[in-house]
Amino acid sequence: MSAAALGLGRIVRADLRHHRRSLAGVFVAIFVASALVTGLGVLVESGIRGGLAPERYTAADLVVGAAQQVDVPEDLPVPLRERALVPADAAREIAALPGVEAVVADVTVPLAVPGGAVPDAVVEAHPWPATALTGFTLAEGREPAAADEIAVTVGSAHRLGEAVTLAHGGSPATYRVVGVVAAPVAPDRSIPVFLTEDRIADLDPRGGIPHALGVFVDGDPEQAATAIRESFPALVARTGDARGDVEFLDSGAARTLLIAIGSAFVGTCILVALFIVSGTLSLSVQSRRREYALLRAVGATPQQVHALIAREVLAVAALAAVLGLAPGYLLSSVLQSAFVAGGVIPGDFALAVSPLPAAGALLLVLGAAWGAARIAARRPARLDPIEALRESSTGPGPIGLPRVITGIVFAAAGLSVSTVPLVVRGDAAVGASAGAALMLIVALALLGPWLVSLCVRAVGPALRRLSAAGFVAAANTAVGSRRLAAAILPIALGIGLGLVQIGGPAIVSAEAANQARAGVTAQLRVSGPSGLSPDVVEGIRDVSGVDAASGVVVSAAVLDSRDIEGKTVRAEYALQGIDPGTVDGLLDLKVRDGALGALDGDATVAVSTDAAQSLGIRMGDTVTGVFGDGAALDATVVAVYERGLGFGALTMDEAQVRAHTTSGLDSFALVSTEPDAAATVAALEAQGLVVTPASGQKAAGADAVSQQGWVNLVALLVILGYIAIAVVNTLVMATGERSREFALLQLIGASRGQVRATMRTEAILIAAISMVFGVLVAIPPLMGMSYGISGQPIPAMPVLGSLAIIGGMGALALIALRLATGATLRRRPIEEIGSRE
């Protein structure tokens, strides 16, 4: 043995070996955090680098399209939902660039097969020159030359020379198959057919302006792409796999969503990990308080206590974090499936996998572990040795006055913020509810032990009279209210958070559905597989039995507004197009100011009360932004209506809105009929149209809401899962500490069954108190939001979901204590009582 200076390493290693069990909770929490952050990191990276591989643009060297997003200063860009068009002269100018051999314009016109074997089959018609983009070559026949000639792909059911009827927007036309084309790799996502350029220009409501340009170059495609980007900063040029970004509209939106959601989740995960690790660590540290008191007495400085705890935690965390990386990559596929199921991203979106997420996860998770160690070490490091020794025998005293006051302040704040939705509408209301819930949760965390001891004192007398087990349980809980609170608070938190998370969106969508139902006064809703053209809507009016018919377009717009600090905020709003002349009696938006009749052209707009408040505008003000395809929008408010949740935030003249959608067609038509409508329905269906009762209308923007709901659900499951870990760990550790107590009870004469009964009583008490607290925390924000949004004080909660959350979290306590008690009772009492711990 040398005379060299001794270090703390020996103590750290000895502690790790000796206190394995108490650090198990930290291990599990870090392991799960590491897996989650890695999986989410893969999603974020996929948002940046992944996407859909091109299918139809595989033969072109590079593809040029218009920008499909709106930039927002200091924030993620907002994707455009409708296809933005490439300026007409861009093709000519690009063809003039050096190195460019050819430029081919692509237009997509959706056609549907009316009736027939597959009633909803939609094909995409392109101009004949677009065959070059995929490498289609003629296998049989020739290229179409007349307006009624069509070329199909090899896999089609139609043969050369056959007549095919395809409807555009509901109006059918017949074509003759004059050619069959084949490509090296056939597209999967769509069925292409080819018509003459002139026919396409006729059919396309937007006049055949290119959706994208395929460019063929000699030399390096990437160089050419850079040159094009420099010459045309408003256009987007993509090579390689990124060509899929231009081909598929939903790819860009999916990427933005993945980045936004992924990053937000990572933040939440790290915070929750910090919370849970510092919680379980505090328990572990608390159970070793005598040791820390001794260390301080012998002469350890606060820094040395911090260092000891930090090194122990980091040793455990490093191992757990590394082990969690591989499962994290597996988890990313699970998360991907969840998002695909929720309609957030397309099913064939390819993930980008690299070591980056693993590196990022290690950094973040270990950072969180270190942070948690600092928090947990504050207490043992700061106490005076005598205080520490005194405290270690009797346990920490009652919570101090500053904490109680802070808790009451938070509770009051939470209650008052809960009433914000009564005066503010829209997104701010939802945000306020979430904020109120958070404040109440913090109040609960601060006042928890005090509230728990109140409950226990209230319930105690009844418990005492119940049975011997109840008597012991009552005594235990009276003394150990802090220990009880440590278990109750996470469960109550999970319940409160869970109820608010599922309640908020439920309230909004319930009200939206109500509004949609109340506002549609038409009887029928008529649509086609890919939309209705205005001619078809005219034709519907001529069908016998139809009183009135009006076309409706559902799209979106991105509007500018200013936030509190004066920064420009851009957000997407649902935009509805109606025909003010024919919509009376079919749609009731509950107009409060102005009149829908004033909607005319693209410079007038009607807004909902929610949107008016979000944007900070009134009658006569101007809204600025862009339509769904990026074209400038500048309109004056001529009416304000109330049913914004059901029908969308903005309403304009439908001809204007239609001009800025991908297909240029109406989404559906609302039709009112005579009382007995059976014959009318049959007549409409004979035309190849789809007829449904109008009352089944989905609220505008319902898709976006359900996407958000899915995301929230996944986030909620993550958080609840974490809380479950914390709760189980807390209860197992706390029960393990009481092993001598159990031993004593058994030696005195209690049977194992009675000891179990005691613990069961405590478990039921914990579960009951947590459920009550959790529900109480959720009620004010939910009620406020419900009253503000729908005027009903009782929130429309999903019954099954709420019961699942409340019951599931409550059951956690019962299960955890059952397991922990069973484990603790395994040692023989006589051995246990003599143990020196």
Added chain:
Amino acid sequence: MTSLSSTPLVEAAPAEALRLSGLVKTYGSGSTRVTALRGIDLAIARGSFTAIMGPSGSGKSTLLHSAAGLDRPTSGAVHLGGTEISALKPRQLTAFRRDHVGFVFQAYNLLPALTVEDNITLPLRLGRQPLDPRWLETLLEAVGLNDHRHRRPAELSGGQQQRVAIARALITRPHVVFGDEPTGALDSRTGKQVLDLLAHTAKELHQTVVVVTHDPVVASHADRVIFLADGAFAGHLDGGTPQQITDRMSTLGEW
């Protein structure tokens, strides 16, 4: 209030190991104020074995804690080995305690995760001081735990654990070793062994030992017994028998 400041115990010249001047300790404030120590003056010579006795509530543990630098007095000064520890900042006090004070509690003296050897060398480890292996051997021999150096506290008896605690208290060759009822949790035979050890180190190693106790047998091992009652001195007794000590205690009031 009897003052002993002018009565050195052993031969003249060696500095006092411990001096308390006007030590006062109060808890709480206002109507709930409790005065634990009412102004103690005390000098303890180097190499002596002193016992502080008194009924419960007399303030003896408080006296020990203040003297050892574990607690701050409300007023007055504590000089330990020449340094006025009552004037030190908390960090300096911690370092001083680590390097120059040994302490043996009644129970829970050892870290359960560490071996006997590691428990003994803990103060050196915390102070990043080098270890003299021969000194460690000497101590292990002195406490008779040479064969147990790699055992953990869970594998030792109560008496063995206290002996480890004593060895740890001595490893830094402190100015004073303080003991708070060091034999309180042991049976009489084991307790006597521990006490003999303490007295032996005081003589052999010229170590100053101060113990607090309510047991007259323990006190009889000391060179001098100092009595405390209601936070103030109540006399002293040099080299008394347990019976004498018991009689003296009964005159102090409640046992």
